[in-house]
Amino acid sequence: MCGIVGYAGPRPLKGVLMGGLRRLEYRGYDSAGIAIERDGELQLVKVTGKIQELENRIAGMDLSGSVGIAHTRWATHGEPNDLNAHPHTGCDDRLALVHNGIIENYHALRTLLLERDHRFTTETDTEVLAHLIEEHLENGKDRTLEDAVRLALQEVDGTFGLVVIDQHHPGKLVVARRGSPLVIGVGENENFVGSDASAFAEYTRDIIYLKDDEIATITSSDYSVRTLQDEARDPVVEEITWELDQIEKGGFDHFMLKEIHEQPQTVEDSMRGRVFPDQCEVKLGGLEDVHDILASAERIIFTACGTSWHACLVARRLFEDFVRIPVEVEYASEFRYSRPVFTPGTVLIAVSQSGETADTLAALRLAKDEGISVFGVVNVVGSTIARETDAGVYLHAGPEIGVASTKAFTSQVTVLSQIALLMGRLKGTLSKKRCEGILHEITRLPEKIRTILNQTDSIIEIASVFSKVNNALYLGRGYNFPVALEGALKLKEISYIHAEGYPAAEMKHGPIALIDDDMPVVVLAPGDQVYQKVISNIEEIRARKGRILVVATEGNETIRELATWVIHIPKTLDCFYPLLAVIPLQLLSYYVAVARDCNVDQPRNLAKSVTVE
Numbered sequence: 001m002c003g004i005v006g007y008a009g010p011r012p013l014k015g016v017l018m019g020g021l022r023r024l025e026y027r028g029y030d031s032a033g034i035a036i037e038r039d040g041e042l043q044l045v046k047v048t049g050k051i052q053e054l055e056n057r058i059a060g061m062d063l064s065g066s067v068g069i070a071h072t073r074w075a076t077h078g079e080p081n082d083l084n085a086h087p088h089t090g091c092d093d094r095l096a097l098v099h100n101g102i103i104e105n106y107h108a109l110r111t112l113l114l115e116r117d118h119r120f121t122t123e124t125d126t127e128v129l130a131h132l133i134e135e136h137l138e139n140g141k142d143r144t145l146e147d148a149v150r151l152a153l154q155e156v157d158g159t160f161g162l163v164v165i166d167q168h169h170p171g172k173l174v175v176a177r178r179g180s181p182l183v184i185g186v187g188e189n190e191n192f193v194g195s196d197a198s199a200f201a202e203y204t205r206d207i208i209y210l211k212d213d214e215i216a217t218i219t220s221s222d223y224s225v226r227t228l229q230d231e232a233r234d235p236v237v238e239e240i241t242w243e244l245d246q247i248e249k250g251g252f253d254h255f256m257l258k259e260i261h262e263q264p265q266t267v268e269d270s271m272r273g274r275v276f277p278d279q280c281e282v283k284l285g286g287l288e289d290v291h292d293i294l295a296s297a298e299r300i301i302f303t304a305c306g307t308s309w310h311a312c313l314v315a316r317r318l319f320e321d322f323v324r325i326p327v328e329v330e331y332a333s334e335f336r337y338s339r340p341v342f343t344p345g346t347v348l349i350a351v352s353q354s355g356e357t358a359d360t361l362a363a364l365r366l367a368k369d370e371g372i373s374v375f376g377v378v379n380v381v382g383s384t385i386a387r388e389t390d391a392g393v394y395l396h397a398g399p400e401i402g403v404a405s406t407k408a409f410t411s412q413v414t415v416l417s418q419i420a421l422l423m424g425r426l427k428g429t430l431s432k433k434r435c436e437g438i439l440h441e442i443t444r445l446p447e448k449i450r451t452i453l454n455q456t457d458s459i460i461e462i463a464s465v466f467s468k469v470n471n472a473l474y475l476g477r478g479y480n481f482p483v484a485l486e487g488a489l490k491l492k493e494i495s496y497i498h499a500e501g502y503p504a505a506e507m508k509h510g511p512i513a514l515i516d517d518d519m520p521v522v523v524l525a526p527g528d529q530v531y532q533k534v535i536s537n538i539e540e541i542r543a544r545k546g547r548i549l550v551v552a553t554e555g556n557e558t559i560r561e562l563a564t565w566v567i568h569i570p571k572t573l574d575c576f577y578p579l580l581a582v583i584p585l586q587l588l589s590y591y592v593a594v595a596r597d598c599n600v601d602q603p604r605n606l607a608k609s610v611t612v613e
Ligand code: M6R
Pocket: 305, 306, 307, 308, 351, 352, 353, 354, 355, 356, 357, 360, 403, 404, 405, 406, 493, 606, 608, 609, 610
């Protein structure tokens, strides 16, 4: 949520900052701004709309200087407009600041600052930070910018990733973090900061993850990190784990389409070096030290949001089947404010693509504070959730840029399957023979996904019909109920068509009233244990003249008699149908959105990484 980039060094500022913003646009895109410091003077431009609007506004402007900051916004306080866009300034425009997060006590601070004659020009929570820092700079003779920022942050409740520049402290960026990610890029005679490393990956691969309650001072030649309590820190320089071409579209029209097509590879990558069917073994390096905890676990709580939560719903069935212990799946946003009863032997698994989702982070912290073992299933290496969990497994799906999550879901389910298999073997609840069969099948999935991607033409035809409707219902049972939820979420978030996912049999308890010509029904009916039950549900829709798209298993031609449209997926084990059935639903949503001329990668009102609650 909100993208931040900052630079200190000899390269043309405009190019570095705007290039960085473009890479971060997936984090928010309702307004954008840039500020630079040159010879002790600040220059600032901010506009409503996407980064292209800012590009247009600054075309031809000389924005050279020694340091600069830029921001792409996802509004929390104050509508997206030129004034509310970042960077923000105080009363006398001496400093400029970009911020990601929420200042929870901004109202009280604003009232106090108004009493002290500060003048506010925006409706944002962020502006109080600029005034507070300004006040601390002016009240203390010879006070450094970092001291002023530190003192200001002591008055603040809430979350922040922020970067400040000040005309009286030329050539310097001051950066601080609590709850919102920031990464420092270490170069030669130049240094960077970004909400994530994609902002500057073309210039350096050496990075420092700033931790909560740390503050850094960055110039072109140096950087130093301290805590907000003013203790020195010795930051570890790490290396970016992905390649630049992974954050480019690679010939596809959209990141989402590229990421859908990457899935044969990403599913394979998520089990590479981990799955050994002939030895009936699953080796998950990140969990090796906690085998005893997994073996003695008596209950699992999964927590996540959005698509990751859907992956957890699939996992519930997998774990109940293979591990035979009670499993709960909690929305992180609800869980964090509940009073959960943690019985002995409870293990919490937090699942997140970004590893930065504020609610998921808060949920895991709640469990950790209660002494519960907390594990993570995360995509972004070095992210906060990855660092705060006791142990975990990375997805290795590579950067996911499209706001609609696709490849992360399939990698999450693949990794969660592996954890369930590992636990089943550790606990002895899964026989060697059954485990062997499952492991052989999991390795065949990438090829099976590839065959579904080859059916794109027929999916485009179906999408042209769906693009004209206002509502859609998605139904599934058993392992495929979460896929119905995920299919509906994909359709609504990128095409703005109202869609609901339901357990197929629940339809007759209400939603069946909605079925008409304007509400096509997508039914997941692979040849699994509940196939015949789903067929009965299809009949109920047919009896009400509903139009039905059925996702069925290859070889099932009789289904054509019951369906308006059919998409076939290869045969697999019941537990792996979600990994195949979700692929045509991702493609369907994508092509519906394209047909409706929607901005697929940057759907309205959304942002990729939800770092505010
Ligand atoms: O990064 P996370 O997996 O924690 O994100 C969770 C949700 O915000 C995310 O899945 C969201 O629902 C996506 N837009 C779904 O496509």
